Amino acid sequence: MEKIALYQPPIISIEKRHLNLALKGDRGELLEEFETSVARKLGVPYVIAVANPVLAMHLALCALDMKRGDKMITTVNAHPGVGQTIRQFDSELIFCDIESDTFNISFDLIEPLLEDTRSKRVRGIICSLTAGQAGDFKRLYAIARKRGMITILEGFGAYGLEMRFSDKEPDLYVTSIVPLELPAGANIGIIATFSKKLRDRAALIRNYALNYTTSYIYDMVEVGYAYMPSAIDLAYAISLLPFVEKAIARRRVIARRYDRAFAQLKHVTPPVRKYTHAYAAYIVKIDKNRDGFAKSLIDKGITAEVNYIPLHLMSYYRSKYAIKITDFPRALTNYQSILSIPIYSAMKDSEANRVINAVTEIDQSRIW
Numbered sequence: 049m050e051k052i053a054l055y056q057p058p059i060i061s062i063e064k065r066h067l068n069l070a071l072k073g074d075r076g077e078l079l080e081e082f083e084t085s086v087a088r089k090l091g092v093p094y095v096i097a098v099a100n101p102v103l104a105m106h107l108a109l110c111a112l113d114m115k116r117g118d119k120m121i122t123t124v125n126a127h128p129g130v131g132q133t134i135r136q137f138d139s140e141l142i143f144c145d146i147e148s149d150t151f152n153i154s155f156d157l158i159e160p161l162l163e164d165t166r167s168k169r170v171r172g173i174i175c176s177l178t179a180g181q182a183g184d185f186k187r188l189y190a191i192a193r194k195r196g197m198i199t200i201l202e203g204f205g206a207y208g209l210e211m212r213f214s215d216k217e218p219d220l221y222v223t224s225i226v227p228l229e230l231p232a233g234a235n236i237g238i239i240a241t242f243s244k245k246l247r248d249r250a251a252l253i254r255n256y257a258l259n260y261t262t263s264y265i266y267d268m269v270e271v272g273y274a275y276m277p278s279a280i281d282l283a284y285a286i287s288l289l290p291f292v293e294k295a296i297a298r299r300r301v302i303a304r305r306y307d308r309a310f311a312q313l314k315h316v317t318p319p320v321r322k323y324t325h326a327y328a329a330y331i332v333k334i335d336k337n338r339d340g341f342a343k344s345l346i347d348k349g350i351t352a353e354v355n356y357i358p359l360h361l362m363s364y365y366r367s368k369y370a371i372k373i374t375d376f377p378r379a380l381t382n383y384q385s386i387l388s389i390p391i392y393s394a395m396k397d398s399e400a401n402r403v404i405n406a407v408t409e410i411d412q413s414r415i416w
Contacts, residue, residue, distance in 0.1 A: 052399050054329075054351040055392045057226055057235075058295060062287045070283035078282035085289055086238055090221070091212050094247035096239040097282070098254055098275040101204045101224035102129035104237030106136065107275050108200060108220045111239075111250040114139050114171070121161065122174040123153035124358045124376045127204055130174060131359050141369075142170065143360055145376040149320040151178040151331065151386075154378070155187050162195060172198030172219070179319065179355070179388075180206040180227065180326030189217045205328035207238060208292035216242045225285055225292060227328035227392075234281035234288070295393035299327040302391050302400050306330060309404040313411040315341075329355050330391040332407075338385050341410055345389070348406045355388045 062070075069078055079097060087095040098104045114120075116138040122130055124143040134141050144161055147154050153175050162170065175188055180203065192199045199218040203209065205227030213221065221240040241247055252259070257272030277285070303325075310318045310332065317333040334341045342352040358379040360371045373380060390403055 049349040051349045052351060052390050052395075052403060053392075054353055054388060054390050055227055056394050057392075058288065058291060058394050060284075060287055060291060062283050066283035066286050070279040073279055075276070075279040075282065078279055078286065079277070082236070082282050082286050082289075085286070086207075087240070089208075089289075090240050092221070092240045092242055094241050094244060096241075096247060096250045096254060097277055097285075098237040098239070099277045099281070100235055101222065101237040102127075102133065103275050104222045104224070104239050105130060105200075105202065106133040107250050107254055107273075108222050108239050108246075109133055109137060109139075110253050110273075111246045112171070112198065112220075113249075117169060118171045119169055120171055120174055121158065123176050123178070124360050124379045125151055125153075125178060125356055125382075126174070126176045126359060127202065127356060128359065128362075129204075130176065130202055131365070139171075141359070141365075143365075143371075143376060145378045146178075146382065148378045148382060150181055150183065150322055151382060152176065152181065152183045155184055155191070158188075158191055162191075170195075170197060172200060174200045174202055175218075177201065177203040177206045177209070177326075179331050180209065180328030181321065182206075182209060182211060182323040182325070184323075185218070189214075203326075206326045208296050209326045210324050213240075213242070219243065220246065225288060227326075234277070234284040236277050236281060236285040291393075296326050298393040298395075299330075299391050300325070302395055303327045303330055305400055306332075306389075306391075306404065310407065313408065315411050315414075316407060327391055329388045331355065331386050331388050333382070333385040334387055335385060337414075338387055340414070342387055344410045344414065345387075345406055348410075350403055350406050351390055353388045354383070354386060358383050 083095040083097050114137040118139040119142050120134050121142045125146045144153050144157050201218045201221045203223040207223045207225045223238045224235050226235045253272040254275035257270045258266045259269045260266045307318045310316045315335045319331050345352045359365050
């Protein structure tokens with residue numbers, strides 16, 4: 049039985065000119081073309097490309113000069129890389145519970161949370177686009193402006209979503225051109241911003257903070273790191289850019305098929321779409337015995353995962369912050385029922401049908 053993966057990257061041909069530049073090691077031209085194309089698409093003046101989206105988040109925090117004791121509010125349902133990058137600076141996370149339907153951070157809970165933490169040095173808010181679904185960002189920006197905080201949108205895999213940013217908001221948008229990090233297939237991380245200051249600092253730090261005084265003499269002006277994408281990854285990413293919107297459109301077609309098929313099932317609830325959605329993941333809710341349902345799917349050759357396990361359930365954060373598992377009830381309740389099933393642009397109709405048939409059969413035949 050052939051296994052259906054949770055996600056597969058599209059297989060495309062790299063344009064010959066870009067491939068030749070990559071093979072010659074001419075990364076600079078590829079980098080400029082990629083960043084210019086992405087900036088034009090997003091409607092922002094500045095874009096920085098790095099090797100992967102988690103590195104992009106780390107570099108974004110470097111550009112903001114995060115320090116020990118700084119605090120960032122983030123959803124407890126964030127990608128693990130979000131919390132880890134904050135902790136790399138010895139900065140602190142302030143977790144916020146989620147909206148039960150969209151899985152995104154609860155905007156209703158942010159202000160009460162800020163009132164509880166007003167004596168602490170809160171730098172800003174990181175708002176994740178869980179599974180690639182947008183949110184009420186104008187409300188987010190208003191909350192941040194009121195308190196002089198920065199805003200970062202984390203949309204790993206949401207590049208291509210129909211979002212146009214207002215001038216200067218958000219401070220930073222961190223995204224990637226494909227939804228999941230995989231061993232195969234380039235997944236360039238992207239930082240987009242309206243701030244030249246943040247752009248210049250990120251651009252410096254991304255290549256060991258080396259400042260070239262001539263073509264062959266350089267100086268290290270502060271501490272940087274190796275964030276740069278490879279030339280071959282850039283060549284692949286440039287060739288992929290024209291297909292991103294088609295990929296999202298295809299995932300939406302599959303999502304609608306899933307929605308219709310699962311709407312009548314007893315134990316499976318399709319995801320709620322309140323805002324524009326890239327379907328970087330398709331997350332259902334299983335009302336009983338989620339783990340048993342997942343095992344049954346896997347036995348049928350259908351990959352299933354939980355995206356994401358709330359951070360407050362992780363051993364590190366429970367120990368670090370003395371968190372109780374009941375401190376974030378919405379995230380906990382969701383975690384006990386959510387399950388991601390396969391969705392990707394290269395998915396064939398026959399594969400989607402196989403997923404639908406497997407989910408339907410398990411829903412109807414299991415003894416609950």
